[in-house]
Amino acid sequence: MTPVVFSVASCLSFPANRYGVFMTHNASILVVEDDPALSRLICYNLEKQGYDVRLAGDGHTALDQISRRIPDLVLLDWMLPSISGLEVCRQLREQPKTKSIPIIMLSARGQETDSVRGLEIGADDYLIKPFGMETLFARVKAMLRRLPPSGNVLKFDALVLDRVAHKVERNGRLLPLGPTEYRLLEFLMTHPGQVFSREELLEQAWERSSCVELRTVDVHIRRLRQTLNAGEEKDLIRTVRARGYALDMPQD
Amino acid sequence: MTPVVFSVASCLSFPANRYGVFMTHNASILVVEDDPALSRLICYNLEKQGYDVRLAGDGHTALDQISRRIPDLVLLDWMLPSISGLEVCRQLREQPKTKSIPIIMLSARGQETDSVRGLEIGADDYLIKPFGMETLFARVKAMLRRLPPSGNVLKFDALVLDRVAHKVERNGRLLPLGPTEYRLLEFLMTHPGQVFSREELLEQAWERSSCVELRTVDVHIRRLRQTLNAGEEKDLIRTVRARGYALDMPQD
DNA sequence: CAACCGGTGTCATAAAAGTTACACACTTTA
DNA sequence: TAAAGTGTGTAACTTTTATGACACCGGTTG
DSSP, X not given: OOOEEEEOTTSOEEEEOTTOOBOXXXXXXXXXXXXXXXXXHHHHHHHHTTOXXXXXXXXXXXXXXXXXXXOSEEXXXXXXXXXXXXXXXXXXXXXXXTTTOOEEEEESOOOHHHHHXXXXXXXXXXXXXXXXXXXXXXXXXXXXXXXXXXXXXXXXXXXXXXTTTTEEEETTEEOOOOHHHHHXXXXXXXXXXXXXXXXXXXXXXXXXXXXXXXXXXXXXXXXXXXXXXXXXXXXXXXXXXXXXXXXXXXXX | OOOOOOOOGGGTTSOBOTXXXXXXXOOEEEEEOSOHHHHHHHHHHHHXXXXXXXXXXXXXXXXXXXXXXXXXXXXXXXXXXXXOHHHHHHHHHHSTTTTTSOEEEXXXXXXXXXXXXXXXXXXXXXXXXXXXXXXXXXXXXXHHHTOOSOSSEEEETTEEEETTTTEXXXXXXXXXXXXXHHHHHHHHHHSTTOOBOHHHHHHHHSOTTOOOXXXXXXXXXXXXXXXXXXXXXXXXXXXXXXXXXXXXXXXX
């Protein structure tokens, strides 16, 4: 299991763990589209561009996913089962947490009044189907370019650590961490999948000179786990007997 | 120092953009278009919408005008005498002062590769001629909505700070702030959500040369809180243990 | 000119938050 | 099953932050 080095334009190199989960700072895009053929085409191509792509097949699912984890950009089809794209857009613009998510609407409705309506209701761009993938990429890139300087953000699975805001979230849930737990997690997130001995963790997450018991690491790992997994979620910290700990995807 | 007292009533009629910053003036738009018929049509209609519209008939003039006064938005025709719109766009994106001006390209070139090229080079949107005025308005509005905070009035939640009047209010309640508290709040409001250490806050809200105890920041934060939250309102200042403070929405 | 007054910085102390050590239970390994 | 390695709860302890009191300073007022 050698670390795979994966490089994306304008991004640093990011190691992938053995489960193929890329730890990138790549923009996350939620594609909301009910036509499987089109959604597959879009997702496939966007993923090939290095984006972290999620898919929602209808309005409800979309709102649900967004409430759990806020994407950097939403591609939103107009015609959708359950809740229409227009309505999804309206609802997103209402809530403070979601109102500034960039939205590109996709629609077969090419009438001028349609695009105007979409933009009026809060969409940032409006693409008329059928559109070429190149056009989509260009629009997506142009939109992401204008994103407010995305603070130093580390991501691992649904774990997001924002170094500027000094906040950690898992699935949108804010995690109350103490300074040491924060440093510990920050270190682990910058080296995902790697196992560290207690000595190494003390070296990295504690003061250089501090002479602390090795066992202390256990306690902090435990507390980190407790906070991290509050909510019956899977344990992201792997214990390696006689070696140490690692931030890692659960086996099963 | 007189207590800061004022009313924002006069500002409230201005539209707020997505950053919560009120536009205290009408957005200025530079139209770069050599076809007199079209440019007149566009200018006339935009002015009727209340925008502060300027016109440039060719690339040189456009760059010249922009260097003299930076507009909020540029409508840029592709085909232009002297310097092409594409080149103007490229040059604008090169200089720090102009690189973040929103640009909507206008062009009769409807090929996919053209729009892609325009967007790649730095345009934020690309409209294919002929387009309806309604579409143009919608695109312009959508673009201006996303302008970063630059106004003289900062807003965060129900907190409003007017830099010109040098006054602050929350929920319509006037806040009597001292000079230091005002500077502190002003700085925090221009960087919402970000955590700053006491050193950074001293650097930003105090005189360069002043050598003041770090703990002094605590006291001023406390005074700021006291004034800000007089009225059983939620605390907008987040304490980050061992790091500093941030202006932030209460999470829970 | 002297008293007053709001704005500041500093200190001492209280309160809160986070860290460490330790005892012991539990689990895995040989 | 013994030995080694881990997990957990607790209590003492340390660090950091909140707060109230007070002295100083410059400007204004009577």
